[in-house]
Amino acid sequence: MSDKERRAAKRISHICEVECEGAGVSRLSTRINDLSVTGVFIDSMTCFSVGSILKLRFRVRDATIETEGEVRYSMPQVGMGVMFMNLKPEHRAVLESLIEGKPMPPRPVATPPVSEAQKNVLEPPNIYIPSAYVPAQNVLLGNFALVSIFDVIQMVESSRLTGALVITSPAATGEIYFNAGQIAGAKAGSSSANEAVAKLLGASEGGFEFKKSDYEYPRTIRTTSNMALLLSLLRIKDEEATLI
DSSP, X not given: OOHHHHHHSOXXXXXXXXXXXXXXXXEEEEEEEEEOSSEEEEEOSSOOOTTOEEEEEEEETTEEEEEEEEEEXXXXXXXXXXXXXXXXXXXXXXXXXXXXXXXXXXOOOOOOOOOHHHHTSOOOOOOOOOGGGSOOSEEEEEETTTXXXXXXXHHHHHTTOOEEEEEEOXXXXXXXXXXXXXXXXXXXXXXXXXXXXXXXXXXXXXXXXXXXXXXXXOOOOOXXXXXXXXXXXXXXXHHHHHHO
């Protein structure tokens, strides 16, 4: 499809969750804001560089769409425009149904594989639930080789996630707890609260994993914003370094 045809594609305001996989981040859960049959605009405080190839996964009208996309432009701390690549015909048909009002194509019925043991036993059929309908608890995975801990915290904040950011690094290992994207507490070895966050900010190697929670954490850190807390801790670290 030419650039002219892409620009002419009808776009609608459509908000839904999306999972992205790209360089440095194995899984990023954020949201789509703008959708067409040729691409999407993804809300994200931290953007991938132009030209990056992402794996996308989102749901439209009870259908799970999995495809690749190329980042065509980015707006720092706002989001990025992604053009679809290798969009399957059945997925394009679902998008056309939503965006252009075309009839939905008939959906094939998934049949689970039957083992030899099951073939020899007469029993009522089980209900088959595809893995795409099982919510993933780990919504963010990656390493610090290509993304900083500050970027990861911004991703969590922009997605308003509640859960624990588990950090494994030579500098420190621990967890930072979030309530709706705001830092509520932390633990790193024998340290907790602000002291633990300060230790974990030194992570420049290793990996991270965000574990989503249905319940909020007790608040042991009180601050006006994540950025205010991080800047305060960095200032303290700089002051301590000058005294050495």
